[in-house]
Amino acid sequence: MTVICWFRRVLRLDDHPALVAAAKDGDVIPLVILDPAEARDHPASAQRQAMSLPRLEASLRQRHSRLIVRRGDPAQVLEQIARETGASAVHTTVGFPFASDHGLQAAVERSGASLHLHELADLVPRASVLTKTGGVYKVFTPFWKAVRQTDIAPPLPTPTISSPDSWPDSDGTDWPEARAAMDRGWDVMADHIRPGEDEAMTRLDEFLDGTLPDYKEHRDQPWRPRATSNLSDALAVGEISARRIWRHCQPAFQDGQKGIDHFLSELCWRDFARELFHEAPDMASTPWRPEWQDFPWKRDNNDAQDWRRGHTGVQMVDAGMRELYVTGQMHNRVRMITGSYLTKHLLTDWRVGLDWFARCLIDWDAASNAMNWQWVAGCGPDASPFFRVFNPETQGDKFDGKARYRDHWLHPNAEGAKQFAAATPRSWQIDLTHKPTPAISLAEGRARALDAYETVKS
Template identity: 65%
Template structure:
């Protein structure tokens, strides 16, 4: 038999349950579908996936296989490839948390094949970590404690692949809709990427051999290479959470410094996925319903200044420039920029969530939604609503020498030049001096606290 394995945000051969099942069924046609609607909604994430296609094809060809790339609505593409190849089955990963599966089984069945949806290689299946009462954890610390008691399945090795009698036609490993949406930023963001399964594995090995020992201290310092740098590889599926967990587990059991803190961050991602699974509206509605009454401002000129890195607050603007030029932002700075938008500027968290959704190469809908609600104070296990990061204090603590801010803000620095090359010409970055602050920090804090009191009183 001939089967199709749709590589759906699982752009690897290692620990790929759908690929293992497809290989057990017969000859395998590896397929990637580039959906124009996805590119329009998440262009930076789409670009990052597109960059991974050539390394994935190289890995497949080394095993006597090859990648087929098609563009279009996934339902139409799957039906067409089934009809062209006579495939009896399509194996792929279930769409959660990135997309739904509506209409896919019917489209594949109408073409004469069966669709098999497989779980992602997360640490544990959704619903495996429960409170004593059988519910979903709403607070992270007890969730992590309970997760540690649940066995994490071993990663699946890459299977041997049999080639079909003939290969279907393929299209270029590019995503034109994403390239157009990224405009000048495509090449700049591409230069910051390290795509491919093999590179992700090397980054993990190098991190566990070195930087993890100082992870608890250095992970909050944006000018240091103190993190694993694997968030984008995880998001596009070049490496699995299970693979990371099991590679780090021996060092954790041996008491190596930094490993538990690192794995707790991986578990935070798992926590977010459990919450999104339980509350599908997490990216749309405040998890705490009373916060829907909060007097946040909507999108507008102030939010646009935040998006462009023109708030006049150095650490915030540096972070927003890093985001636009690389598709990523240091996690500590993400918290600072999000707090500034939702608290000092009193702008709705959904405005920030939407911008991150468009610009992050490591975009993950569960983590994005939960983290924005956590910072805004309206979500599960949220940062106390009255906690307002002071950006200047945070910068003094975590960027004490100003290296990160200078890199992204000083006109002659490499980071500032990269941002200027990526930004739309209409932003006129090359001719813009540093702006005055949109709001004085003390005044912004006072205004936010007054709004919180109004919410409590109302």
């Protein structure tokens, strides 16, 4: 029998539950679907996936297989290609967000095939780690302790893949809709991306062999380019699984190597976000805590536009927003600083920031993005209290004491600043020598945020 394996944000052969099941089921047609709607809503993530496809294609060819790429609406593509090939089944992983599975089964069944959805290769299956009362954990620390006491399933090895006698046509690995959406940013961002399953394992080894012992002390310093594993984008597009990282880290964990416990807890934070997103699929649009529904956040506004363009006049904020636009990533400490500034100093709705990060991040993950924005805004589960207002200046002094990070992105002659000017749309009319005046002083912004908070409380 011929079966289709849809590589759905799982751009690897290792630890791929859907591929293992498909290989047992028949001759496998590996399929990637490039959805124009995804390129429109998440262009940086789409570019990141597109750059991984030639590597995936090469890996499959080494195993005498091929990668078939189609562009279009996933449900329509699945129905069409299942009819073309006479496939008896379509294997893929569950969608994330889960609502994205809507309509797929009916489309596949219209072709005469059956749809098989397989679990994601996360650390733990959804709803498998629960409190003593049977509910999901809403605080991270006890969730992490519970996961540490759980037997994490071993990653699945790459299966032997048998090929069909004939192959359907492929649209090729380029993603023109993503290129168009990224505009001038495509070529600039491409230089900051290290795609491929093999490359992800190399990065993990580099981290464990060199950076790990100083991870906890150095991870908050944005000027250090290799203070973290730099695996978030590889995880987001599925070039490596959380289970593979966990298993690869076990020797260091068992030896009690410095930094490993903290690193694995950060990996577990991703599972925590997915657990909560599974519990509340509207977490990207609705505050987790109902009492925050009426908080007087402003919707999109001119201050938010300056924030998006790295033009607030607050150095740590502007440096972070430029890093985001150029590289598709932002240092985690700086994400907290920029998020706090938007939601508290500028009193702008956290969903404005969530939408911008969803467009710009190459490591965009629906659950992590939603939970992290609710965390920094104060309205999410286990969130930072609203009255904890990050001061970008003192944060800069603490974590970027010699201004190396800020200078790289803000000094007119620095490479980072030049890349930012080259990547941004011409309509932004970037002038690297112009120093904007902040919309509000840090002290006044903090006071205004706390006043709003007290008003809502009372």
